[in-house]
Amino acid sequence: MSNKFIEFQNQVEAVKARCASGEIGEAERDAALRQMRLQDEAWGDVWMLSPKGDWFRKAKGSDSWVRDYPLPLIDPATLPTVPQMNLRQVARAVHDCARCPLHQGRARAVPGEGPANAEIMFIGEGPGFNEDKQGRPFVGAAGQFLEELLHGIGFKREDVFITNVVKCRPPNNRDPEADELAACKGYLDRQVELIDPKVIVTLGRFSMYRYFPGASITKIHGQAQRVGQRLIVPMFHPAAALHQPKWRPLLIEDFQKLPQFIKEAAAFSQPKEADVSSATQLNLF
């Protein structure tokens, strides 16, 4: 395990201790902590640790700070089996996973990001070129479009959890294969179980098939169906809507229904506790 993060944590604690002893004030402490950065040599990411103890990551090539947790602080030898993992442990396991051939071609695995108590979870297909570089889901053109769609209904990206049915990039963005989907399923099952969203939006065919095998997206998009204690809403993938202009207005229209679906799902789902234990994008530190 790299000790860079532990050393950085200790440096931050030393600044906090100076504040606690009265040597510096809170404003000086916070200013000092905001200046402190840790460069992740493996990926080129930059990390910060907030006065409240939350880690933030800015991926190489990105302008956004994301609430995240450094995987080097999780000892892989201590991981339980997937059904017992928390979200951080799922991310760690995905990072090291070699359960299917997709691990051979990935730069970085992409476990997903968002608040652990998100009401909406988006499930796409797999990481693309940019996602593979940054270790984050939906950061390319499709991600920008997804953010626009969310803003259109009064949501921000950091309000929702975003992930994919496979966590590693298929070569040349090809469709994920059945054995890859099967190998990766346990991670997604656990994420759904832990986040327990009121509404799951499937983006594209492969995540739709998870709930509605063999269905036609052109026939059932935008229609919410109750599955257990939540609603599942199949939608076109934003990347597909960017390539097929005729689908774009359909996707925008389907998104407009989401606030109502959340209200409907709230009637039969359980209230949720606040939790921020997984990666969450924030615009400001």
Ligand code: SF4
């Ligand atoms: S796609 Fe999923 S199962 Fe395959 S290597 Fe990546 S994390 Fe493991």
